[in-house]
Amino acid sequence: MDLDALKKRAQEESSAIKNLSDLEKWRVKYLGRKSELSLFFDSFKNLSLEDRKNKGAQANKARIFLTSLYEQKKKSLESATTHFHFFDITRPGKKIPKGHLHPITLVLNDIIRSFEKLGFAVVLGPEIETEYYNFDALRIPRNHPARDMWDTFWLQKGLLLRTHTSPMQIRYMEKHEPPFRIIVPGKCFRFEATDSRHEFQFHQVEGLMVDDNISLANFKFIIEEVLKDIFKNQVTVRFRPSYFPFVSPGLEVDIKLKNKPRGQWLEVMGAGMVHPDLFDTVKYPKNMWQGFAFGLGVERIAMIKYGIDDIRFFFNPDIRFLEQF
Ligand code: FA5
Numbered sequence: 001m002d003l004d005a006l007k008k009r010a011q012e013e014s015s016a017i018k019n020l021s022d023l024e025k026w027r028v029k030y031l032g033r034k035s036e037l038s039l040f041f042d043s044f045k046n047l048s049l050e051d052r053k054n055k056g057a058q059a060n061k062a063r064i065f066l067t068s069l070y071e072q073k074k075k076s077l078e079s080a081t082t083h084f085h086f087f088d089i090t091r092p093g094k095k096i097p098k099g100h101l102h103p104i105t106l107v108l109n110d111i112i113r114s115f116e117k118l119g120f121a122v123v124l125g126p127e128i129e130t131e132y133y134n135f136d137a138l139r140i141p142r143n144h145p146a147r148d149m150w151d152t153f154w155l156q157k158g159l160l161l162r163t164h165t166s167p168m169q170i171r172y173m174e175k176h177e178p179p180f181r182i183i184v185p186g187k188c189f190r191f192e193a194t195d196s197r198h199e200f201q202f203h204q205v206e207g208l209m210v211d212d213n214i215s216l217a218n219f220k221f222i223i224e225e226v227l228k229d230i231f232k233n234q235v236t237v238r239f240r241p242s243y244f245p246f247v248s249p250g251l252e253v254d255i256k257l258k259n260k261p262r263g264q265w266l267e268v269m270g271a272g273m274v275h276p277d278l279f280d281t282v283k284y285p286k287n288m289w290q291g292f293a294f295g296l297g298v299e300r301i302a303m304i305k306y307g308i309d310d311i312r313f314f315f316n317p318d319i320r321f322l323e324q325f
Pocket residue numbers: 149163164165166190197198199200201202203204244247267268269270271272293294295296297298299300311
């Protein structure tokens with residue numbers, strides 16, 4: 001038997017095969033029990049020991065060759081089959097981790113957008129302030145008890161880390177004539193012990209609107225609109241008298257979520273009508289303008305919005321907390 005011719009034929013036929021069922025037919029033909037090769041093996045029975053060894057070795061080589069041809073072909077057909085016919089287009093893709101905004105940034109953006117809808121411009125101010133802008137110009141002289149409300153990180157030469165965003169009221173009015181309406185988002189710092197409601201670093205959004213016919217009614221309307229917008233109408237707002245040296249009258253604003261009617265009222269800002277002394281300080285003509293101002297606590301809003309009961313989570317480097325937003 002011409003084994004070389006057999007191998008050649010088998011190889012040519014196998015390279016033309018395009019599917020697994022044709023390959024199976026090929027296997028039966030060349031490696032099956034009734035294949036030429038098997039019959040060739042069977043014919044050894046009648047040969048001498050010497051011939052059997054000789055031919056047997058050749059036939060074995062041919063069988064190894066055909067078997068490996070078969071295995072290779074099978075592998076290549078199977079991988080092609082998987083690729084073209086069993087590709088699962090509904091299988092979810094690999095998730096690529098990506099960054100996201102900090103919850104305080106998200107809430108700040110919401111607040112800014114709400115005020116912008118009502119015509120407020122966004123202005124930024126310095127985090128390092130002078131004693132004059134942070135206190136004196138706001139009617140908080142050195143021995144005034146209100147300075148205790150803003151325990152301060154003092155720097156050198158009368159400089160300090162601003163304890164609130166209110167200094168920007170003075171800075172802005174010094175350079176601009178009314179009418180205007182602005183908000184000042186930014187970081188504030190207070191040298192105080194932290195607890196679940198207080199951080200030594202937090203954010204406020206200051207607001208200031210000055211015009212020639214402004215009253216507390218305007219303030220009430222605008223703040224209610226903004227808080228309703230931020231909390232998608234799910235909030236009740238309460239105004240309470242309070243005291244800040246740079247406003248008269250002064251008030252504080254509390255909110256409560258409508259879906260938690262038994263929950264407590266939460267203070268979110270200090271506010272009031274701009275004190276006439278401030279207009280004198282920035283050299284506006286007497287009795288010409290009125291205005292309201294407020295300072296909103298951003299962390300408080302975020303805590304209420306996301307149901308977080310400890311402010312210290314926001315600046316704790318635990319990524320598991322941040323990943324929820
Ligand atoms: C002020 O800072 C005034 N400048 C607000 C103001 C502006 C009054 C304009 C009148 C006119 P107060 O200290 O209450 O006020 O702070 C305002 C808000 O900032 C608070 O309602 C609270 O939401 C937030 N806040 C104050 N201290 C902290 C703190 N340590 N940690 C987190 N939030 C704070």
